[in-house]
Amino acid sequence: MWRHRDFMLLWGGQTINMTGTQVSQLAVPLVALSVLHASAFQVSLLSAMGFVPYVLAGLPAGALADRFRRRPLMVWCSLFQGLVLGSVPVAVVCGALTLGQLIVVAFIVALLAALFDPAYQSYLPSLLPARQLIDGNGKLGASYAFATVVGQSTAGWLVAALGAAGTIGVDAVSSLMSAASLKLIAAREPSPERRGTRMRAEIGEGLRYVFHDRLMRPVVLANTMVSAGIGASWSLWVLYVVRDLHWPMVVAGLCQGVAAVGGVLGGLCTEPLARRLGLPLLMLATTPMYVLDLVPTVLVGPGLTGQIVVTVGYFVALAGEFAYVNANLSYRQLICPPDLLGRMNATTRWLSWGIRPLFTLIFGLIATWIGVRAALGLAAGLFAFPFAVLVASPLRGRARAR
Known part of the structure; x- marks a missing residue:
C-alpha cells in the first residue's frame, strides 16, 4: 500500500483535507462571535447548517455518485469548497463579511460535503483490489482520527496566530490540495452505465x-x-x-x-x-x-x-x-x-x-x-x-x- 502511488495521493490529500475541516469547525463559530458579534441563537443557526444539507441532499447525492464517475465529482466538490471557504477571509479583509454570507458559506460547504461523501466512500473499490480494501479503509479511518487530534489541538494556536478568518483560509487551502491530489490520480475509473430512469426511481x-x-x-x-x-x-x-x-x-x-x-x-x-x-x-x-x-x-x-x-x-x-x-x-x-x-x-x-x-x-x-x-x-x-x-x-x- 505504501508503494501504491494513487492510493497515497488519495490518502495524503484526504488527510490534509480532514485536518483542515477539523480546524474550521472551531474557526467558523469564532468568526461569527469575534468579527460579527453573533448571538447564541445565530451561532446555533450557523452550526445547524452543517446538518441540514445532509438531510435534504443526502439521498440524491448517492444517485449522482452512481450516475457519474466518482473521482471528477470529488474533485469539483473539493475545488468549490476551497473557493467558497476562501471567500470568508477575503470578505473580512475587505470589511464586507456579513452573517448572511457566513450562513450561506456554511450551507454550501456542507452541501458539497454531502455530495462528496457518497462518492468518496464508494470510490475506493475502483482504486484497490478487494484484498487491499480493508487495509485502505483502515488507513483512511486512521487519518480521520489523526486529523481529529491534530486539527483540534492546533486550531486554537492557528486562531491565535492567524485570526479566525485566516484559519478558515487554511481549510480553504486544504480543500484545494485535496482537489489537486485527486486530480493527479492516474488510475482510470470505469464509466457507469447510462440510465434512462428518473433520479427518484434510482433513489x-x-x-x-x-x-x-x-x-x-x-x-x-x-x-x-x-x-x-x-x-x-x-x-x-x-x-x-x-x-x-x-x-x-x-x-x-x-x-x-x-x-x-x-x-x-x-x-x-x-x-x-x-x-x-x-x-x-x-x-x-x-x-x-x-x-x-x-x-x-x-x-x-x-x-x-x-x-x-x-x-x-x-x-x-x-x-x-x-x-x-x-x-x-x-x-x-x-x-x-x-x-x-x-x-x-x-x-x-x-x-x-x-x-x-x-x-x-x-x-x-x-x-x-x-x-x-x-x-x-x-x-x-x-x-x-x-x-x-x-x-x-x-x-x-x-x-x-x-
Missing part, C-alpha cells in the same frame, strides 16, 4: 436494496443505532465532566486528544484484525466497546485518578470504535453491487446524520428530567441495540463459520 432502488437485503439491512441498521448512541451521549459527556466532575476544559480536551490516538491505532489495526477474525466477527467484537467511554465516566469521582481511568477507557473505546467503523464500511463495500455503492453509502449516511441530532435533543430533555449522569447511563444502554441487531443477523452465522 427508491437504493432504499429498497438497503432495507430489503438480508445482509445489508442489519449492518446499516446497527450503524444507524450506533450514531443514535453517539448523538445521545457526546454533548452530555462534555457537560458532565466539566460541570459535575469539575474537569478544567484543558483536561477535557487533553482526554479527547489522547483518546483519538486510540482511534489512529484502531484504524491501522483493522486490516490485521480482519484477516485474523473476519469482518463479521470483528464487528461483533468491537460494537460493545462503544460503552467504554461512558461507563467509566459515570462511575468515577472528581480528581486525577478518575481523569486517568476515563482517558484510558476512552482510548480503548476509540480504538474499538474506529476498527468497527472501518470493518462496517469495508463489509458494506464488499457485499454491495458496484452500481449501487453510491446510493447505499448515501442512504447509510442519511440515516446516521438524520438520527443523531434527534437523539441529541431527546437526551438533552432526558438529562433535564433525571440528571446528566443518569442520562449518560441510559445512553450507554443504547449501544446494546446495535450489538443485538448484529447478533440476531446472518453475521453471527458467518462469524461462526470463520
